[in-house]
Amino acid sequence: MQKGLISAQKACFEAKSRLVRVGKRVEDRAMTSESFSVRKLTPTIGAKIDGIDLSQPLTDKDLARIRDALIDNLVIFFRDQNLTPAQHKALGRRFGDLHIHPAPLGILDGDAEIILVQTDENSRRIAGEVWHSDVSCDVNPPMASILHIMEVPPVGGDTLFANMYAAYEDLSISMRNFLAGLTAIHDGRRNYDGRQTAPSREAEYPRAEHPVVRTHPITGRNALFVNRMFTTRIVQLKEAESIALLEMLYRHIERPEFQCRFRWQPNSVAFWDNRCAQHQALWDYFPNRRYGHRVTIAGDRPFYRS
Numbered sequence: 001m002q003k004g005l006i007s008a009q010k011a012c013f014e015a016k017s018r019l020v021r022v023g024k025r026v027e028d029r030a031m032t033s034e035s036f037s038v039r040k041l042t043p044t045i046g047a048k049i050d051g052i053d054l055s056q057p058l059t060d061k062d063l064a065r066i067r068d069a070l071i072d073n074l075v076i077f078f079r080d081q082n083l084t085p086a087q088h089k090a091l092g093r094r095f096g097d098l099h100i101h102p103a104p105l106g107i108l109d110g111d112a113e114i115i116l117v118q119t120d121e122n123s124r125r126i127a128g129e130v131w132h133s134d135v136s137c138d139v140n141p142p143m144a145s146i147l148h149i150m151e152v153p154p155v156g157g158d159t160l161f162a163n164m165y166a167a168y169e170d171l172s173i174s175m176r177n178f179l180a181g182l183t184a185i186h187d188g189r190r191n192y193d194g195r196q197t198a199p200s201r202e203a204e205y206p207r208a209e210h211p212v213v214r215t216h217p218i219t220g221r222n223a224l225f226v227n228r229m230f231t232t233r234i235v236q237l238k239e240a241e242s243i244a245l246l247e248m249l250y251r252h253i254e255r256p257e258f259q260c261r262f263r264w265q266p267n268s269v270a271f272w273d274n275r276c277a278q279h280q281a282l283w284d285y286f287p288n289r290r291y292g293h294r295v296t297i298a299g300d301r302p303f304y305r306s
């Protein structure tokens with residue numbers, strides 16, 4: 001009887017210690033995830049975040065810190081993230097509804113919320129090879145994008161990101177005044193034509209008119225919002241004037257001092273704000289493979305406020 005009582009007490013004690021140990025592990029994990037570090041890559045754009053596992057549901061505190069890091073740095077990078085497609089989408093959904101790409105591009109297993117970013121020895125072009133803000137031809141272009149690259153070439157395949165606030169703020173006051181109030185056409189046909197996966201289908205491409213200078217809805221700062229991939233024409237100017245001004249702005253936007261360059265490793269993640277950053281993927285690794293998934297977060301209609 002006494003012996004039975006002792007072993008019951010012992011079992012109870014062991015169970016309690018196990019609970020304490022599990023509790024400690026959970027606590028350690030929470031502390032680690034809530035104390036992740038954010039390190040700037042350049043003074044102008046980009047930061048690396050260490051110490052968080054994006055496959056796990058984000059706490060509200062982590063969500064707020066990641067959102068702040070994105071707002072402050074325009075693009076944030078993470079290493080060693082093993083994300084399933086479902087975890088990748090769940091991560092995106094913490095920041096907003098997911099955006100469905102309007103052009104019939106490669107998607108993962110019929111899931112329109114995951115765009116395939118893949119290049120190999122048979123590729124004739126790659127996604128995002130020209131400076132752009134994702135799908136700016138949509139009336140409501142995506143707010144942000146989260147790219148998870150799983151397979152990288154032995155060398156090359158970096159992505160460049162550029163700060164459109166900095167590009168705008170570097171213009172003369174006279175040029176800023178001239179651009180205020182101008183709008184431009186962003187046409188999906190310019191980029192997507194010929195890329196549809198079902199060639200017999202008559203593809204319809206989105207087209208939208210947006211302010212040339214866009215006010216960020218959270219920071220209230222103004223940023224240049226024209227890009228080589230989608231912008232075809234400044235509405236208020238004659239054609240020759242529009243061509244000349246857009247070319248001047250594109251060259252200005254592409255200056256290296258507004259940029260950072262990200263070197264991918266397998267399972268890196270880049271998370272960028274399309275409202276104030278542009279990016280360009282480099283295709284310097286043919287015929288090697290590069291493979292990943294992109295989840296895109298829906299956004300609002302661009303506006304300009306002086």
Ligand code: SIN
Binds near residue numbers: 147159
């Ligand atoms: C994209 O424009 O989303 C692709 C960027 C990349 O592959 O680095």
